[in-house]
Amino acid sequence: MSVSTCPSEPVPVAGFLDGLDPLDRDIVLATQAGLPLVPDPWSAVGKPLGLAGNEVRARMQRMIDSGVIRRIAAVPNHYRLGYVANGMTVWDVDDAHVERLGREVAGIPGVSHCYRRPRHLPEWPYNLFVMLHGRSQDEVEQQAEVLRERLGDACRDHRILYSSRILKKTGLRLARSSGRPR
């Protein structure tokens, strides 16, 4: 049985920040743990950086437009909302259809991540990874059944890999690369 919070892919430490303009980098570092909950959070973020609130907002908008920031949100902890079961499902899908079907099944309720990855034959035939979240293992299995029907004949085989233990999970934390001047 899985006991995981929503899995998130990593934020590798140095590379991400090194690609940014120094002030954008300071804004990322100042906001990555969350915004200050005050009426004008942008001015509060900008003050120690010598930036006005509207400059912080303009920079964040540019980072949204360029894709560095995906969104600004009140991010729920799905585990605390009762989504206590997760299953990494892996599917062997016909290469001719995997792209179309990957996009289709990504919209099914319960799906958080959907990725195409390479096969390693003969031991690993699965090329589509779909992370499912439910309130119980039964619900995850029902979601997997919905996926199986949607994939139809293009899918040769699949497995659900439940996590039995979290051996390491580091939070999302960006750090400056060591020794790099600001």
Place this chain on the structure above:
Amino acid sequence: MAALDELDRRLIDAYQRDLPLCERPFAAMAERLDASEAQVVERLQSLLQRAVLSRVGPVFDHVRAGASLLAALAVPEAERDAVAAAINRSPGVNHNYAREHDYNLWFVMTAADEVQLEARLEALEEELGQPLLRLPMVEGYHIDLGFPIPWDELEAS
């Protein structure tokens, strides 16, 4: 499930995807939720404190962030924890899950760039004395954790 009233639920439903990037975001949220700015701030603080929200702020695009790779390893159950400890000591490893399969260890290796990633994977393979099942992302179809929350069903369960 944590006890959440109607305002908490409407707040999460409305803002799990996008917070307004305006001068007074909590006032704008309050207007839409028919609440006061102070109430919205107080609710956000409470939801964070109870860990119903993990964060209120920007979500960064990890795919752009350096290099990373999902890897798996099949090890005898008796050796699993010792091998997991060796993996966890390795620089760049930030997730490691035991899973119920012949490939029973699943982890994510990260690095600043592809060259460093390759070096870290090779060093780990050498230390472990066996090759890793390397599963780089070829394409992502859906990488958004926002989804509609069925509050009534959650209440009943």
